[in-house]
Amino acid sequence: MSWSIVSIFISFLLGIFAVRYLQRFDIYAREPLWAMAFTVGFGGGAAVILSLGLYELFTPIIPNNFLNTFTGALLVIGPIEEFAKLAGLLISWPFIRKQVSEINDSIIYIACVALGFSLIENYMYANRMAGEEYLLFMRLFISTPMHIAFSVFMGYAFYRVKFEKKSWKMLGAAFIWSVALHGAFDGFLFMGQPVLVFILVFVSIQQVLSMANFTNYLSPYKLKFQDIASQYTLDQVVQKPCPYCQTTTANDVIKFKNIRLFFCHQCNHYHGNQQNITRLLDYLHPHFRLSKSPRELNIVTKNGKRTYTYKDTIYFTDSTLKQAYFRMEDIQGLTIRMKTEAKRKFKNNLYYPARYFVE
Numbered sequence: 001m002s003w004s005i006v007s008i009f010i011s012f013l014l015g016i017f018a019v020r021y022l023q024r025f026d027i028y029a030r031e032p033l034w035a036m037a038f039t040v041g042f043g044g045g046a047a048v049i050l051s052l053g054l055y056e057l058f059t060p061i062i063p064n065n066f067l068n069t070f071t072g073a074l075l076v077i078g079p080i081e082e083f084a085k086l087a088g089l090l091i092s093w094p095f096i097r098k099q100v101s102e103i104n105d106s107i108i109y110i111a112c113v114a115l116g117f118s119l120i121e122n123y124m125y126a127n128r129m130a131g132e133e134y135l136l137f138m139r140l141f142i143s144t145p146m147h148i149a150f151s152v153f154m155g156y157a158f159y160r161v162k163f164e165k166k167s168w169k170m171l172g173a174a175f176i177w178s179v180a181l182h183g184a185f186d187g188f189l190f191m192g193q194p195v196l197v198f199i200l201v202f203v204s205i206q207q208v209l210s211m212a213n214f215t216n217y218l219s220p221y222k223l224k225f226q227d228i229a230s231q232y233t234l235d236q237v238v239q240k241p242c243p244y245c246q247t248t249t250a251n252d253v254i255k256f257k258n259i260r261l262f263f264c265h266q267c268n269h270y271h272g273n274q275q276n277i278t279r280l281l282d283y284l285h286p287h288f289r290l291s292k293s294p295r296e297l298n299i300v301t302k303n304g305k306r307t308y309t310y311k312d313t314i315y316f317t318d319s320t321l322k323q324a325y326f327r328m329e330d331i332q333g334l335t336i337r338m339k340t341e342a343k344r345k346f347k348n349n350l351y352y353p354a355r356y357f358v359e
Contacts, residue, residue, distance in 0.1 A: 044116015047088030078183030
């Protein structure tokens, strides 16, 4: 089996991993695999055909070897390929529009277009770059995840423009940002600057992850805790000691997905074990992970006892973190604060003009 086939296969696996990793953030209404696979093939193929046509159109007016320079990458390669990927999403739109119901969906589908585009492009590079092992290695093992990372900003902006009626300037800013990242990436490759390439990779990944975390808060399928408590309280009560007031009174049982909590009528606190509290926080604040050690917690005195608290909202009975309790108004306030913090981190990880499309 030739090196080209092996390397393209590895590139494909890396691309699949990148899309699946993004899909982990789509936790409230997952996209069907058939729609994602269709967009990889149809949208990615359409993007490649369009980009080849644009290259043919501009080749007569482009100086020789201009495309292999930093300036050529920034002014020609970036704009053509990012425009082609955005067009690939639009061409696929009639077939997938019924599947797009939240902002993460649009991000995932343009990631699928980018994956298909990159796989075909990698095949073309692998068959014409004999003797250029450095460029070939960087393209096959890094460019596929980066193609995805560069394009997701356009998916974010496209959804907000189409469904939230934001200004088309938002999509324009996202396009410029995608072009700038893509052009700089290719330009650093042409210059033989692997350190700059990896810095750009790190920065791009940070931006994508902060965006994916923020967009989860915008999902219309994500229930607030008060909705969970009102809709999923079972018609039963149990006798269970409350870790806050220590009384064994009738507790309502709340069962939602794999989360099981109790509500104490004596002190109006919700309580549960660490596993269920962590699951609740992971639902309300996607990809939240509570450390099993108290280093992320503050030590306070509550009810005359030393206890551990997470952001003055969740209180644990002792350092083992086995049992915890909270009030509804506190968990609601925490959700608002963490959404604001997620938006702030997303915006701070971007640079102008990218910050324009974070509203």
